[in-house]
Amino acid sequence: MAGRLVPGLLVLVAIGLAARLVAAVAGANYLIVAIVIGLVVGNAWGVPAWARRGVATHTLWLEVGIVVMGASVALDQVFAAGPRLLVLVVATVATTMLVVELLARFVFSIHEDIGSLLAAGSGICGVSAVVALAESISADETHIAYAAATVLLFDATTLFVYPLVGHALGLSDVVFGVWAGLTMFSTGPVSAAGFAFSETAGQWAVLVKLARNSLIGLAVVVYVVYYARRRGRATDGAPSTDEPRAGWRALWETFPKFIVGFVGVMVLANVGLFSDQQTAWLANASDWAFLFAFAGLGLDIHVDDLRTAGYRPVATVLTGLLLVATTMLLVVQALF
Template sequence: MSLRRLLPGFAVLGLLALVARAVGILTGVNHLLIAIGAGFLLTNAVGVPEQLAPGIATHKLWLGAGIVLMGASLTLEQILEVGGVVLLVVVGVTATTLVAVELLSRTVAGADLSERLGSLLAAGSSICGVSAIVAVAGAIRARESEIAYAAATILLFDAITVVAYPIVGDLLGLSDVVFGVWAGVSMFSTGPVVAVGFAHSEAAGQWATMTKLARNALIGLVVVGYASYYARADADGATAGFSPRLLWDEFPKFVLGFLALVALSSAGVFSPAQQASIENAYNWLFVLAFVGLGTEIELTELRSTGLTPVLVVLAALVLASALSLAVLAALF
């Protein structure tokens, strides 16, 4: 895609990012949440013109780049300090969420939800939101209507949790580590997790991001598991859509860049001045990314979400959120 097509939309991202930073300074409200609100108003009050869409769509690139750069401010020693405990929490909560959604979909809501739609909801809510839905859908050959319902449901909860989690965190007075890990293990998509983490504090943002990346890395196991199950379930094997290429295409590759910079930081490659500059850079990248994230929250699409998928995912979210918060409060 040519640079000329990207510039108008990118300019809008930059302008709204500047506005978000300015309003944040004036009001004391976290500028990342304001950035999401600005994008939300743009897409729902005005609409995103066709000529701006390509540039605004680059927000996913800026989010990935920001996460990669954030690795320069961390070391392996910091991560390993409580990393083992966090990893156990990640695996436990992820498995609990996936099983809960599957059970609710196949029993309580069995008459209203297809088996594959239940699996898409389970993958999206337990791993990494819409990205997991797309990956699993390709492996089990889900219908487009099922993918749309699952994605709309997850996006609805992304919009809700990005507002609710900072409020709950402040009311409960959660520490940086507890809040960051809690958001990372129980919220759905990477963008909202990073946003609410940094809205709480810098340290909470780092823990939220690291926790979410560990959770995202489980996507491979989930895709392979679902592909194997549906291949065996169908006598003709028509759903055997898994391939290593599919897994690589959907794997969040910024995880690799993040780990590379953590390794360099651990080796002492970056000076304090360089780390400060990198921190400033990834903070600006996050503002750009969250303006774009806000444009993806479209009220018309959220209204089209059926009630049954919402209730199933809500029950699993409440369970995972309450369970993880209780465990983390006891541990930290």
Template sequence: MLADVRRLAPGVFLLCLFALSARGLSRVVGINELLLAIGLGVALANAVGVDDRLRPGTATHTLWLGAGIVLLGASVTVDAILEAGDVVLLLLLGTVTVALLTAEALARNAALPEKLGSLLAAGASICGVSAVVAVGGAVRAKEAQIAYAAGVVLLVDAITIVAYPIVGSLLALPADVFGVWTGVSMLSTGPVVAVGFAHSEVAGQWATTTKLARNTLIGAVALGYAVYYTRRDGGDSVPLSVLWAEFPKFVVGFLVFIGLASAGLFSPAQEASIAEAVEWLFLLAFVGLGTEIRIDDLRKTGVRPALVVFVTMLLVSALSLSVALAVL
């Protein structure tokens, strides 16, 4: 264990240093600290590079994000979710279905390899890179295809991190509309949480809750693709252990904390302490997320796969925003 601590410490220290810097700069320049955290990570990765000794520690950003999302459940109650539950659920299912079918159709028309098209469709419709990895493992896609699809998702993530706050500000979107819109149409969980909380606390809660509800569909989609390709290729079935290994387990923790909060088990002082912990965990996570975004790698992903995901995202974004404005 001591060896693991020594291996992780330099990179984790870097995350802490940049998280503190993001919070300090935010108070000076007036830009949201979470977006600054991502920006600092991107600047480090692309201007200087992340030393190999730091990578094990910076790679823990997924752990900090998962822990922050779990604790975020303490600020959400079942009553709050049920206020617009049916409408949000229908919107979520509709956008996932439209995104999945649109991306598959575009990929086939673009003459992309079938499994690559499925990876792009999963990433565009469910939860970004996590869905790409889950479906890739379920259908036994080539590593190069998984890496290619993940690169495309990261490219679109980088664009939406900048574009969504601008659109939300220009249209003066209410917090609940903005949060639900980001949750059902943006790709990866990290950017959704960052952009949601950059707008407001309420938007952040809606964005996170909606996105996590969407993430739970990853198992069904991965299983569906596994069954399709298994029957098509005449091979053996994919073990459920493969699907569970890729399932975002922080969703379970988030639901547990929602249950605890709904039961009134947290005092106001405890809620305040948990909220502060969530803020710091997200700062650490988003610095690390930024270090994973490398501009040169994104340029190598090619045009056609990027266009498939980008066009899909634009269509889903426009449709979901229109519906959200009409019904929320």
């Protein structure tokens, strides 16, 4: 089984090394270069069948990079910003989901299921939230495709646009990291945009994004209860064979388990378990894991798939993103 992964892993390594070389010559951020190279290769030639298994591990490399990155996060800074961050995360998630729901239903007249999937994807953790919610409320496959394609479109654009906006506005590392972590969608693009801005911004972006991700289980349960009651009323109380799942099981199944590893490593590092040399080694390992993850992220962005998103889902998410991102940027600048 492991042998089947090797060819694809070599592809990720090759793209990563090429990105390092190009970035050194061009003076660009090597993580963004890795995504660009992967995107060009994936769309020009595609990923051959013999490499797909290994390339698909890029999500695992992202999780490994995040877990190991915990050793570089200063816990005292997290505690200092803790109350503000917690309020910001909860407020941003709730506001984003509410705004997208309202826009979808009352402005752009999108099907209720698509609106909910877009709200989850925009508010919490991108395509992962779309899939988790879709399975829980038994959404139609076509609706899932529209929502996923829309979220992917914004993932592919915001990871380039956010650093440009941040530099143009002269944002500090902390402000940019918190802002990106609060308002961008999927974990991979958030990490890429954060570290493209600076090391400190990347750490804050990932930290805030993980806090958002942890709310996915709660959001799924809320939606499950809502749709269960709505469908129950629609069938005059008759039992449905397509009943959504709720409860603690849904919370645990949708919870991103790697967050536990990140918190564990962060705590161990801050109580002095790792030496300075070991911390530096872990930081370097995290950089390489992110490099391979972003190479795979680029390979996984398919331009043809992005074209399937209709204009109304795109308009809904774009309007919501502009409203929430602008508001939260002002709030974050005031607080940090």
